[in-house]
Amino acid sequence: MTGTMLAVLDDVESGAATIRTIAARAERIGARLLVYLLTPGPLAAPELAPFGVLYLPDQMLQADSEEQVAKLRSALTGLPVDIDIRGLFDDVAWLAGDMRRARPIADLAMVGSHETWAIPYLYRRVTEMLALASGGPLAILPPGRSLTTVKHAVLAWKASTEAVRALHDLVSLLEPGARVDILSCGDRPTHDDDARGHGAVAAYLEHLGFEVGSVWLEQRYDVAEQLQTHALEIGADLLAAGAFAHSRLRELVFGGVTAGLIGETRIPVLLSR
Numbered sequence: 001m002t003g004t005m006l007a008v009l010d011d012v013e014s015g016a017a018t019i020r021t022i023a024a025r026a027e028r029i030g031a032r033l034l035v036y037l038l039t040p041g042p043l044a045a046p047e048l049a050p051f052g053v054l055y056l057p058d059q060m061l062q063a064d065s066e067e068q069v070a071k072l073r074s075a076l077t078g079l080p081v082d083i084d085i086r087g088l089f090d091d092v093a094w095l096a097g098d099m100r101r102a103r104p105i106a107d108l109a110m111v112g113s114h115e116t117w118a119i120p121y122l123y124r125r126v127t128e129m130l131a132l133a134s135g136g137p138l139a140i141l142p143p144g145r146s147l148t149t150v151k152h153a154v155l156a157w158k159a160s161t162e163a164v165r166a167l168h169d170l171v172s173l174l175e176p177g178a179r180v181d182i183l184s185c186g187d188r189p190t191h192d193d194d195a196r197g198h199g200a201v202a203a204y205l206e207h208l209g210f211e212v213g214s215v216w217l218e219q220r221y222d223v224a225e226q227l228q229t230h231a232l233e234i235g236a237d238l239l240a241a242g243a244f245a246h247s248r249l250r251e252l253v254f255g256g257v258t259a260g261l262i263g264e265t266r267i268p269v270l271l272s273r
Contacts, residue, residue: 006106018112040092096125162242224260
């Protein structure tokens with residue numbers, strides 16, 4: 001059961017449609033929806049963030065935030081869901097930290113993909129915070145996609161605590177009798193009972209009444225791209241994966257599946273840690 005859902009955005013014009021999509025999920029499961037609208041101080045250009053900040057007195061920034069919240073409330077008028085809209089305003093470099101310190105308690109956080117955000121830097125910081133430090137799972141929705149119902153999902157499997165958490169979080173979103181394809185990239189274990197394999201995961205899901213498939217792909221290129229391509233090809237509603245954190249230096253040099261899924265989201269993605 002999902003009692004409270006959290007949604008975050010930084011732009012009413014491009015983000016309101018995503019909030020309506022998220023609200024449809026909240027309505028279906030009878031959840032309360034908590035929305036945070038982030039209002040950063042003015043920038044010389046969005047792509048320059050966190051640099052290029054232009055000074056604006058706090059009183060004016062607060063007034064701007066309140067105006068944007070009122071605009072979002074108007075855009076969401078009539079939604080048949082219990083919705084609480086709150087505004088946060090600050091320098092763009094601090095907003096993700098402000099969001100973290102607010103400590104909103106929710107069973108599931110959801111955001112639109114990077115196309116629905118006005119400031120790419122803020123999108124990266126907020127999604128990173130929600131995926132790694134919010135205490136719950138994060139779902140990212142690309143434009144035109146929905147999580148109102150999840151009848152077919154792909155679970156990206158790598159034997160780890162994060163992947164097990166993704167498994168549990170995924171189960172809470174699935175429709176009864178849904179299909180789950182367990183997907184790994186790389187060499188397949190020689191023995192079916194190998195702890196790195198899919199056997200225990202499949203048994204767990206089948207016991208819960210789900211239809212299960214098992215897929216191993218040869219790793220040929222970027223894993224995040226490979227996972228999403230396969231999920232799209234088989235018509236899945238959702239791709240679930242563990243969220244893995246690296247040091248800033250390693251992330252910069254080597255990248256990572258989590259960073260790839262956040263940076264270019266082509267299918268609804270659920271990240272768990």
